Amino acid sequence: MKPTTRIGLAAALLAAVGGVIAFLSSGRPNRAAVVSQRWESAAQCQQCHQDVFDEWHGSHHQISFSNPEVRALSDDFRKEECMDCHLPRPVAVTGFGKRTLPRRTHFDEGVSCITCHLGPDGGILARNSRPEVPCKPQANEQFLAVDACAACHNQHFTTDQWRASHYAKQGTDCAACHMPAVERHRADGSVRLGRRHVFEGAHDPAMLRRAGRFEVTRDDRELVLTLTNVGAGHNFPTEERHRAVDMMYRFVPADGSKPGDWQRAYRFRQPYLDELEPVNPGNARSENTQLPAGAAKTVRVPIPADAMAVEARLWYRLTPFCGDDDPRSTLLEERRLELR
Numbered sequence: 001m002k003p004t005t006r007i008g009l010a011a012a013l014l015a016a017v018g019g020v021i022a023f024l025s026s027g028r029p030n031r032a033a034v035v036s037q038r039w040e041s042a043a044q045c046q047q048c049h050q051d052v053f054d055e056w057h058g059s060h061h062q063i064s065f066s067n068p069e070v071r072a073l074s075d076d077f078r079k080e081e082c083m084d085c086h087l088p089r090p091v092a093v094t095g096f097g098k099r100t101l102p103r104r105t106h107f108d109e110g111v112s113c114i115t116c117h118l119g120p121d122g123g124i125l126a127r128n129s130r131p132e133v134p135c136k137p138q139a140n141e142q143f144l145a146v147d148a149c150a151a152c153h154n155q156h157f158t159t160d161q162w163r164a165s166h167y168a169k170q171g172t173d174c175a176a177c178h179m180p181a182v183e184r185h186r187a188d189g190s191v192r193l194g195r196r197h198v199f200e201g202a203h204d205p206a207m208l209r210r211a212g213r214f215e216v217t218r219d220d221r222e223l224v225l226t227l228t229n230v231g232a233g234h235n236f237p238t239e240e241r242h243r244a245v246d247m248m249y250r251f252v253p254a255d256g257s258k259p260g261d262w263q264r265a266y267r268f269r270q271p272y273l274d275e276l277e278p279v280n281p282g283n284a285r286s287e288n289t290q291l292p293a294g295a296a297k298t299v300r301v302p303i304p305a306d307a308m309a310v311e312a313r314l315w316y317r318l319t320p321f322c323g324d325d326d327p328r329s330t331l332l333e334e335r336r337l338e339l340r
């Protein structure tokens with residue numbers, strides 16, 4: 001068969017199917033059309049869930065296959081195993097708790113509506129079963145559970161860290177922090193509660209600032225710097241071995257001369273296994289120095305006799321190899337303490 005004939009046939013077939021759908025839909029606009037619906041793209045959901053779509057579009061879930069950082073590290077996905085989670089098939093289809101398998105379609109949709117919401121029988125998984133609604137959502141416990149996120153989010157142990165925390169015991173799950181409640185406006189003007197789909201995390205300064213409480217005090221001749229993980233439901237920083245949080249300080253001399261160089265009091269980070277240097281002097285090689293949920297770390301530094309004040313900063317870095325001026329560094333906190 002010549003390609004042109006094949007295309008012609010396909011077009012005729014599509015037109016026929018379209019006609020059948022149009023016929024079925026007449027009189028019952030939404031439902032019949034959707035009964036014959038095969039859910040395969042976020043663009044389908046967009047027709048009725050524009051608000052959710054807008055939140056997801058541009059999020060790190062949506063860009064997971066196009067993200068330049070991922071492209072660079074995966075050698076443009078020549079490392080095929082990177083596609084498992086960055087261009088995944090639906091979680092429930094592979095099986096909850098299992099690592100997802102890669103797909104070969106919809107490259108611009110990364111981790112999409114379909115990835116999280118499509119059930120093994122082709123239906124849509126949700127909190128409530130609602131047969132009267134066009135997309136016929138079906139209630140599913142596993143879809144709502146942390147296991148649904150764990151399929152991809154335990155590669156660097158975020159889910160295990162959460163399970164070991166008081167948040168797991170009190171039932172504060174991933175969605176409680178990463179999918180806050182939002183108002184959704186129905187076409188008839190009424191309002192219902194939904195869940196935000198941006199999934200703010202390491203790229204959101206407000207989210208990062210919620211994670212830690214930074215205290216700068218003095219104890220006689222010592223400067224005392226303390227970071228407490230008060231807001232992250234897992235280690236801070238979590239995930240990617242790349243991430244780092246730095247407590248920095250510098251003393252301001254009493255004679256009016258310029259402050260000394262910034263010194264690092266402590267770095268919180270999970271190093272790569274093949275790194276030779278420990279994260280901080282005094283740590284074991286490849287020791288994980290991330291701060292678990294609820295935990296605190298205090299560092300004491302002797303105050304020089306000529307110091308008038310101290311300045312202290314808390315930095316978040318998307319990679320440990322970038323300096324203060326790099327856009328991948330975020331200044332979370334800045335303090336000045338007078339010492340005389």
Ligand code: HEC
Nearest residue numbers: 030039044045047048113117126127128133134135137186
């Ligand atoms: C033809 C319109 C239409 C399409 C297409 C559609 N939905 Fe829906 N969906 C609705 C309506 C209407 C509701 C009910 C919203 C309300 O309560 O006001 C709903 C509700 C939902 C709910 C919430 C169920 C609950 O727990 O209460 C989920 C989840 C959902 N849709 C997911 C999806 C996904 C994912 C897609 C794409 C694969 C999709 N929908 C496509 C119309 C649609």
Ligand code: HEC
Nearest residue numbers: 067069070073074079081082084085099152153155239240
């Ligand atoms: C088991 C699932 C999984 C696999 C396989 C996987 N990733 Fe990821 N990746 C994630 C998750 C989840 C995140 C988001 C959390 C985080 O930042 O660590 C992520 C984030 C990233 C980021 C950070 C993106 C940014 O903008 O900061 C990069 C880069 C990355 N992955 C590269 C890779 C590369 C390269 C591979 C293959 C060698 C790979 N990933 C394989 C799950 C996976």
Ligand code: HEC
Nearest residue numbers: 060064067085086088148149152174178199200201202203
């Ligand atoms: C099919 C795999 C997969 C599933 C399931 C999944 N994620 Fe992700 N998630 C990713 C990947 C991949 C990234 C990073 C993409 C990138 O940065 O390029 C990511 C990024 C994130 C981020 C970080 C965004 C940022 O800007 O740093 C958060 C937060 C997040 N996911 C939370 C969740 C939660 C909560 C769930 C469960 C409701 C979930 N994810 C389910 C794969 C997944």
Ligand code: HEC
Nearest residue numbers: 042045049052053056061111112113116127184194195196
């Ligand atoms: C990373 C997984 C994930 C992705 C991607 C995702 N969802 Fe959801 N979605 C959830 C979870 C979890 C809930 C929470 C259910 C609850 O608590 O009610 C939810 C809830 C919803 C709801 C009901 C609450 C509300 O805000 O109205 C709708 C509708 C919905 N999703 C549609 C979509 C659409 C459309 C897309 C794609 C544009 C999408 N979802 C992408 C995981 C996801």
Ligand code: HEC
Nearest residue numbers: 153159162173174177201202211231232233236237238239
């Ligand atoms: C108590 C609130 C809370 C809970 C519960 C929580 N998180 Fe977070 N999460 C945060 C905060 C705050 C940050 C920013 C600080 C950081 O990166 O550690 C964050 C960051 C992240 C990031 C970005 C990491 C990166 O480097 O890109 C991912 C991914 C993530 N969380 C996934 C999860 C998953 C999966 C769960 C459930 C197993 C979860 N979170 C539970 C508050 C929470």
